[in-house]
Structure formats: C-alpha cells, structure tokens
Amino acid sequence: MELDIEFLLKFNEEIVTEFRNKNLGSIFAVPVKVAKGQEIARVLEAGSAHKDGKKGIRYIVPKGVEVKSLLSGKLLHHEEKSSILSAIDGFLCARGGKLDITPHMEIEGDVGRDTGNLSSESTIIIKGGVAYDYKVESGADIEVFELVEGARLQAKGNVSLRGGVTGENKALITAGKNINVSFAQHCHMEAMGSIIVDGSLIDCDLSAGDKVVVSGVSALVGGVTRSRNGISVSKIGSEGGAATEVVIGYNPFYKIRHAEFERYCKEIAKKLAKAEKDAQFAARGLSLIIQYNPDDPMSCLMSMSDIARTKEDLQLDKSKKESYRRLGAALLSTVYLREVVRELESGERKAPDDKGNAKACLKVGRIAHPGVKISILDYSTTIDREYEMVKFVIQKDRICAVNL
Numbered sequence: 378m379e380l381d382i383e384f385l386l387k388f389n390e391e392i393v394t395e396f397r398n399k400n401l402g403s404i405f406a407v408p409v410k411v412a413k414g415q416e417i418a419r420v421l422e423a424g425s426a427h428k429d430g431k432k433g434i435r436y437i438v439p440k441g442v443e444v445k446s447l448l449s450g451k452l453l454h455h456e457e458k459s460s461i462l463s464a465i466d467g468f469l470c471a472r473g474g475k476l477d478i479t480p481h482m483e484i485e486g487d488v489g490r491d492t493g494n495l496s497s498e499s500t501i502i503i504k505g506g507v508a509y510d511y512k513v514e515s516g517a518d519i520e521v522f523e524l525v526e527g528a529r530l531q532a533k534g535n536v537s538l539r540g541g542v543t544g545e546n547k548a549l550i551t552a553g554k555n556i557n558v559s560f561a562q563h564c565h566m567e568a569m570g571s572i573i574v575d576g577s578l579i580d581c582d583l584s585a586g587d588k589v590v591v592s593g594v595s596a597l598v599g600g601v602t603r604s605r606n607g608i609s610v611s612k613i614g615s616e617g618g619a620a621t622e623v624v625i626g627y628n629p630f631y632k633i634r635h636a637e638f639e640r641y642c643k644e645i646a647k648k649l650a651k652a653e654k655d656a657q658f659a660a661r662g663l664s665l666i667i668q669y670n671p672d673d674p675m676s677c678l679m680s681m682s683d684i685a686r687t688k689e690d691l692q693l694d695k696s697k698k699e700s701y702r703r704l705g706a707a708l709l710s711t712v713y714l715r716e717v718v719r720e721l722e723s724g725e726r727k728a729p730d731d732k733g734n735a736k737a738c739l740k741v742g743r744i745a746h747p748g749v750k751i752s753i754l755d756y757s758t759t760i761d762r763e764y765e766m767v768k769f770v771i772q773k774d775r776i777c778a779v780n781l
Contacts, residue, residue, distance in 0.1 A: 382436040382444065382461070384418045401447065401471035404434055406491045408468035408482050410499075417469055418461040420444055420454070451478040468499070487523070488513060501532075506540055510547070525550070536568075541576065555587075560595070569630065578602070580619075584629040594743065597621065603629035607737045614746030614760070621746075623739055626754035631731040638728035642721055649714040656707035662700035669704075674711045681705055739769040740781070751776055 384404065411417055423437070438444060444461075445454055449472075453462045463469065467478040472485070482497045487505035495501055498516035506523035507530065513519055518534040527544030530536055533553040541560040542548050548564035550556060556568040560576030561583075571587040578591055580599035588606045591597050596612035599619040605628040614621045653671065660669035660677075666684070669677050681704070720726040733754045739745075745764040751757065753769070758776040766781040 381421045381423050382418050382438060382447075384434045384436065400474060401436065401476060402485065404436060405469065405471045406486075407484070407493070407495065408470040408479065410482075410497070411463040411467065411469045411478065413463055413466050415463045416460050417452075417463055420459045420461065447475055449475050449477040452476055481517075488528070500534070509544065535570075542566075546580075546582075567630075572604075586628050586630055597623075605629070605731070605737065606734055607740065609740040609742070611742040612744045612746075613739070613741055614749040616746060618746070618748040620750075621748070622750040622752075624752045625737045625739060626733045626735070626752075628731045631729050634729045645714060645717050645721070649711065649718060652707050652710035652714055656704060656711055659700045659704035659707055662697055663704060666697075666701075667704065674708045674715075678705070678708045678712065681708070735771055741767050741769075742781070745769075 409417075438447070448454060448461065451464045451467070453464050454460075455462055461476075463478055465478055465480075467480050468482045469476065469478055470483060470485075471477065481500040481502055482495070484492060484495070484501070484503045484505065486492075487508060488495060488503055488511050489508035492511075494512040494514075496512075496514040500517040501513055501515045501519050503513070503519075503521045504523075507513060507521055507525045507528040509527035512529045513521075513531070515532045515534070517532065518536070519530050519532040520537040521530070521540060523540035525538055525540070525542040525544070525548060527547035529549045530538075531549075531551045535554045536550055536552040536556045536558075538550070538556070538558040538561075541562075542550060542558055542564050543562040544564055546563050546565070550558075550564065550566045552568045552570070554568070555570040556566055556572045558566070558572070558574050560578070561574060561581050562577075562579040563581065565582045566572055567584045569586045572583055572585045572589045574589075574591045574595070575593065577595040578597045578600070581602070582600055583589060583602045583604075585604045587604070589602055589604045589608045589610075591608075591610040594611045596615070597608075597610045598613075598615045599621050601622045601624065602608055603624040605626065607625055608623050613623070656669070656674065656677075657671060660667060663669075667677060667680060681701070717726070735754060737753060739751055739753075741764065743765065745760055745767060747760050747762050749760045751760065751769050753771050753776055756771060756774070756776050758769075764778055767778045768781060769776055769778055771777075772779075
C-alpha cells in the first residue's frame, strides 16, 4: 500500500502542498519546535484526505519505502493511530534523508531567502552562512560555520563565527557574553564579555565589556576598538597610516547606559509635570466636593476614597464624573512619580557607574605603526613612531610605551 505523510504543526492552516520525489529537507528549511509526545504528522493512504479535514504539507513516501525507515529514534510511529510523535523536546528537522529532532535549532544550509529571518530562545546553529540584510536572534548562543555578510546577529549568550564576518558596515553582531570570530571586516560588534579574533580586524567598530584579543600574527587596522580591560594584538595600524583608534579602561556600555538613564530622568520629570497639571485642571470642576492640595496629593486621594466608600451615589453630572475619574488617575500618577523623583534625588536610583581600570593596557606583540590614537581612561596620545614588542600603559599621569 502506498502512503503519504501529512505534516501538521505550523502548516495546519496552509493549503496542502505535495512534495513528490524530493527529500525531506525540502519541507524543513527551518526546523520546527516540538514538545515531547506532540503529534507532528499523520500517515495516510496515498491520495486520501484526513477525516478531520485538517490541511498540512503532504510528503509522498517513495514507493517501497517504509515509514519507519524515515524516522530517527527521536520520533515514534504509533501505527494503531497512524501518528508520528515526538519522543523528546526539541526541533524537528530532516537530516540524512530522515526526520530527526535536535536539542537546538540547526540550519543545514544558509540563512537567506529560503529560511527568512530566524528567532529562537534556543541556541541556533547555522551550517552555512548568513546572507546580506537577514536577522538571526537567539535567547542562548549563535554559531555560524560560514561567512556572515551584512547581517544582524543578536544572542543573549555567545556568538561564534567560524567563517568570519564582513558587510560594508551593515553587519551588526551583539552578544550578552563573548564573540569568537575568525576575521572581521567593515562591521560592528558588541560583546558584554570579550571579543576574540583569530584573523585580522579591518575597519571595524568594536565594543567589549572585558577585553579584545587578536590572536596569531594578524593585525588590527582602522576603525575604533573599545575595551574595559585591555587589547592584545600582534600588529596595529598600517604603514599607510590608516585611521586606527583604541579606547581602553572604561566599560563602553556604561556611557550608553548613563545616557539612557539621563533620558529616563528627563522623561520622569516631564510625566510628573503633566500629571500635576492634569490633577490641577480636573480639581477645578470639583472644588465644592474635593479640597485639592497640590503639595499633598495623597491626602486628596484618601479623601476621594472616603467619599466613594460612604456615598455610593455622588449625584454628579457627566462632566463632574469625568473630572472625578481624571483627578483620581492624575493623583495616582503624581504620587508614584514623586516617589520616583525622590529616589533619583536621594541616589536610591542612579546611573550605572564605572570607575575604570587603571591597569588596562594596549599590548602589541610585534609592530605598532605611527598614527594610532590611544585613549586609556582620561588620557590620550597618538603614536608618533614605529614601536616593536611594546605595551602602552598609564604611568605618571600619561600614556607611556613599555617594552615587553
């Protein structure tokens, strides 16, 4: 008897599409998240429709092939119910001509038109590359085996780019932990931890909460590299004087957070002024009922609560009822926002602070070319000649070159 497999999952609302004489990978360009015990497909007699009328993607089982031979050990064939069930939590995919379930989202090829943008709370492993202008977001780690071109990758954990990254300054790689990359050109990278590079860094904008390490004999040329705890590189700058800058000592993300905090403070002040103005305006229409004191909004709220509790019908017309409602809302906002302002003024809520790392340094294993600008904490200098095997540190309130 010839059989078909009808996949359910996210395909339930789609028109049946038949995959004849194609491999299973044609169906699962993007793995699908499944739970243990979940029915992921049904086995039907060839050409028949399922009795409940659900629609899915139909895979035509090749003649003479048993359904069991298409399933890995992580999938169960319930022959009595003609169902295929997931044996574990994970991601349904097709590998080696069989249906399989992996613990992480694994993409066998490239991320591009066939897959679209990817987003998962799980680790994402991409066996190919990532095409220009696509996005990959993970609540854990991201690993890419081939080249990332002008794409945006964001992970709460680590990012590993075995094939490197490039992209006309359009590529943005961010990691909640560390970034490991084989090489990088014309891109932005931000890591709360460290950025470790096996090859060269060319015209990149880098920020690391810990350190930046360019291993081997590779060079850091052009762009801006920021790190709290130091930068280690074999060669920096170029004979042609490419504009190269390093900024060391402060956590580069603290300035961003400080600016965000300042915007937050201004927004709180703006909201408080509006709430106080709204309360004052609403109270005008209730002067005979509510004694509004702008210096003591809590007392006014308590008074409103007492009135509402003791007088079920306030005999208010429509306009006064609206004023009563607006006054209550404005007073609640005023009380809350004044407490926030008090916390800001007392320092209970304050901007993130970074006193800096005075021991941070730029370590150059081979050559530092002239023209490289170095900033360590609040001190800056520009290399005026070529140095070999040197580190730049703060000594006697200035940046000095010390032989390794």
